[in-house]
Amino acid sequence: MAKFGLSQPLRRIEDPRLLIGGGRYTDDLTAHGVATGAAIGTILRSPHAHARILSIDTTAAKALPGVLAVLTAEDWKAEGLGEIPCSVPMKNRDGTPRGNTPRGALADGVVRHVGDPVAFIVAETHEAARDAAEAIEVDYETLPSATDLATATAPGQPPVWPAIADNTVFDWETGDRAETERLFAEAAHVTRLTIVNNRVVVASMEGRAALAEYDPATERFTLHAGTQGSWPLKSTLAGATFKIAPEKIRVVTHDVGGGFGMKIFTYPEYALCMMAARRLHRPVRWTSERTEAFLSDTHGRDNITTGEIALDRDGKFLALRTRNIANMGAYLSTYGPFIPTAAGTKVLASVYGFRAIHANVIGVVTNTVPVDAYRGAGRPESNYLVERLIDAAARETGIDRVELRRRNMVPPSAMPHTTPVGQTYDSGDFNQVLDHALAAIDWPGFPARRAASEAQGKRRGIGLAYYLEATGGSDSERAEVRFAENGTVEVLVGTQSTGQGHETAYAMITANELGIPIEKIRIVQGDSDEIPTGGGTGGARSLYSEGTAILATTATVIDKGKQAASEALEASPGDIEFSTGRFSIAGTDRGIGILELAQAQRARAARGETVTLLDAAEVAAIPAHTFPNGCHVAEVEVDPDTGHINIPRYLVVDDVGHALNPMIVMGQVHGGVAQGIGQAMLEHTVYDKESGQLLSASFMDYALPRAGDLPPIEVSLVAIPCLTNPLGVKGAGEAGAVGSPPALMNALIDALSSDGITHLDMPATPETVWKALETARAA
Secondary structure, three states, X not given: OOOOOOOOOOOOOOHHHHHOOOXXXXXXXXXXXXXXXXXXXXXXXXXXXXXXXXXXXXXXXXXXXXXXXXXXXXXXXXXXOOOOOXXXXXXXXXXXXXXXXXXXXXXXXXXXXXXXXXXXXXEOOHHHHHHHHHHOEEEEEEOOOOOOHHHHOOOOOOOOOOOOOOOEEEEEEEEOHHHHHHHHHHOOEEEEEEEXXXXXXOOOOOOOEEEEEEEOOOOEEEEEEOOOOHHHHHHHHHHHHOOOOHHHEEEEOOOOOOXXXXXXXXXXXXXXXHXXXXXHOOOEEEEOOHHHHHHHOOEEOOEEEEEEEEEOOOOOEEEEEEEEEEEEEOOOOOOHHHHHHHXXXXXXXXXXXXXXXXXXXXXXXXXXXXXXXXXXXXXXXXXXXXXXXXXXXXXXXXXXXXXXXXXXXXXXXXOOEEOOOOOEEOOOOHHHHHHHHHHHHOHHHHHHHHHHHHHOOOEEEEEEEEEEOOEOXXXXXXXXXXXXXXXXXXXXXOOOOOOOOHHHHHHHHHHHHHOOOHHHEEEEOOEOOOOOOOXXXXXXXXXXXXXXXXXXXXXXXXXXXXXXXXXXXXXXXXXXXEEOOEEEEOOOOOEEEHHHHHHHHHHHHHOOOOOOOOOEEEEEEEOOOEOOXXXXXXXXXXXXXXXXXXXXXXXXXXXXXXXXXXXXXXXXXXXXXXXXXXXXXXXXXXXXXXXXXXXXXXXXXXXXXXXXXXXXXXXXXXXXXXXXXXXXXXXXXXXHHHHXXXXXXXXXHHHHHHHOOOOOOOOOOXXXXXXXXXXXXXX
């Protein structure tokens, strides 16, 4: 493999290693000789949704063979440890600060959801640790619980937290309330819709795991954990939790089997392993089991939102008004309050020219697992609301749903366009993308396809959704290029791949800029000792932030190389040119390759000479979000006798700017659409209202999409380059999950509209659809 330019569908260079079992995940480390002899940690979790802990007796557990420690909240406090904090400062709309849900690693006096950690047991074996957990005697006094929003906000409901009397942990707003109200008063038509965005479990292929070591001589921790960023975790643990200098913690992330937002947070288990390792002077490891993951990994979504669109007589959108009640779970997670507020509302305008927007978001605490970012993190929820509202408005006004969208799309001539919620779109041609999608799906030919389905006794519908996402934000990232002694080039990055193909994408940029064979490039990530800073991966930020940093760093390498080449070739730096991996004197055939030059300069430096080395590092500041957008079109076929839904066609046309590697982009879109299909048609967490038990706590009861549930997903790209980063890219990692739920639900409503059904909530399971049809028939 020599040199690959950008925009080529290069196969992922990391895949062969992973496909033959060469990956090294956190739970594999002891088998690879890391921290051999590590003790095993397990957690005793609360069986109650809400209860007071009257007493904990660990005597019998500690006496069992092989048990090394049994830790409770008293031990946590005795060591002076702090919180597992929420990192989002926020004020309510009246100016007061949001409520607080102080959280240690172990429940202190009260448990607030099923699965809340109560004790941490460390033993020589898994079996000994489990036996000890069963031997712990906890006396609970059960308290009233609330696992759903209606119960939690009902008058007189006992609070989850005494200091949050009505369970409202924040009441936030954005936009221009007065102007929005004025435009609604002038509207010729108002469409109103209340929708549920169902709670989902992230269910990454690799569960969370941690392995902690402690060196008493240096008083330094090493934590191995499958995270989405070593530095964010290191900073939180050093600051709020352990209250020590950051250099006293090293965080190492190895291969990660999927994150989807859930693995970027600080979890109690990581701190518990560290605490135990320091106490025992011995490595301690913990690996989540699958049911445990359902009870301890952050969940996603779980909102009930009422939205209203005001239209004038010509079907032009005047204003949008939303009120969102968001379930935050029992504790405010790392970024939990940010997701339905600042993250989600920033895309409420989508691709449409609203004149005013006002959004009110009410965060509610419940006796459930904490809720935080899940692929898209607030943006799927907002896009879902807007696209469902537009279809409802089209039905009510009699305006064709495609035409209604066209009338209100922001044209390319209006770019840059600033929305009523303060986002400035730098680029986009939304009508072009829409036209491409309609042509590819053969929208005019749909009536014939519907008739063919009806002839077989089936209902058929077609639905579209135009989405827009805001990825990343005002941001910076660092990259470093080092020329190693063995002739390879190391690129050190502050982001973290969790399956997205970073090793390939970053190597492609480096190879393209420096003219180095791609097989000689090694991407270094995940070790906070090697990487001096880094923002991690989240919000589809990696390529445009880290890619920009790599561009800046390679430019510095070339500048330094010209100086070094002038020394080696005995020429003026101004006469040195660089092209395709080679420095040369202009107008001559004298030159030297970049790898040869780097090695020569290193050898001269080793001899004590003062020379210019080619190694370089740069920090690139990113001034703005990117705004990927696209059109999803779904066709569904429904069996009215069973409610079974088939998806004959699913099509996506995406504008992700310049697609660095179209194959990787399409793979990302496929994965996102699969997760969107899961949420729309299958996935749903179910809590028992009386006991607060999570009834869908395993794959026996929680339905993830399987290969047979997924249609062929047709993806094509329309490239409207982003103008705010030199690569011209727009974040693509979350796009598939943003546009798919509204496209599918709009298609389903279209299929059932002849039966008088105009609204369904997710997940639209066969049972849900069948019941809706039976109700419609009875009416």
